[in-house]
Amino acid sequence: MPIFDNHIHLRAEFRGVEAARDFERAGGTAVLLTHSPYDEIPIHRAEDYDKAYTKTLAMAEAVRKATHLQVFVALGPYPVDFLGLQGAVGHAPAIEVMRSGIDRAAEHIAAQRAVAFGEVGRPHFPVSEEILAACNGLLEYTMSRARELGCARHSRAGRASSWRQTTSTTRDGRERSLGRRPCPGKRRRGSRTAS
Ligand SMILES: [Zn+2]
Numbered sequence: 001m002p003i004f005d006n007h008i009h010l011r012a013e014f015r016g017v018e019a020a021r022d023f024e025r026a027g028g029t030a031v032l033l034t035h036s037p038y039d040e041i042p043i044h045r046a047e048d049y050d051k052a053y054t055k056t057l058a059m060a061e062a063v064r065k066a067t068h069l070q071v072f073v074a075l076g077p078y079p080v081d082f083l084g085l086q087g088a089v090g091h092a093p094a095i096e097v098m099r100s101g102i103d104r105a106a107e108h109i110a111a112q113r114a115v116a117f118g119e120v121g122r123p124h125f126p127v128s129e130e131i132l133a134a135c136n137g138l139l140e141y142t143m144s145r146a147r148e149l150g151c152a153r154h155s156r157a158g159r160a161s162s163w164r165q166t167t168s169t170t171r172d173g174r175e176r177s178l179g180r181r182p183c184p185g186k187r188r189r190g191s192r193t194a195s
Helices: 016-025 047-066 081-089 091-110 129-149 160-165
Strands: 004-008 030-034 070-075 116-121 152-156 167-169 175-177
Touching: 004 016, 016 047, 030 047, 030 116, 047 070, 047 091, 070 091, 081 091, 081 129, 091 116, 091 129, 116 129, 129 152
Parallel strands: 004 030, 030 070, 070 116, 116 152
Antiparallel strands: 152 167, 167 175
């Protein structure tokens, strides 16, 4: 029976591959390794996403080598990245860096190194209307790229009232609900990470 964890973060500096082995021992068969930020790779410019995504893809490869798990990867600019970026480079340039992060993830998806955008969406705490509008714009852009690529988008809606909007985009452009399960957050399995 397939047992799929559709939202897992793993890091070598925490339990990494060991956590994946635990999941397999417990009967798990597949994971969606979902990109999240790394303290040691702060995002200051678009190129930083290349380095960050490479680290997530390397973890996927390490898990494939160490287990029999099927490992899928989701890549994308983490919503909270926007806050630091906006403080460092300003509002409009921050949007451009995030858009480039989406495009860089799209390249990996097109090359089949990743299967979905994730995690993308809105910060998981209250933010100003201006930031919310920027994140919504980025989410729309992600959805258009997902539609074009025929891939899924794994997102966080940010606020409880927004769960209804947590959807994936199917190949024909229809929105399909991915359910209302929030990001694992404090009760995440496997590995300690930002969420
Ligand atoms: Zn997460």
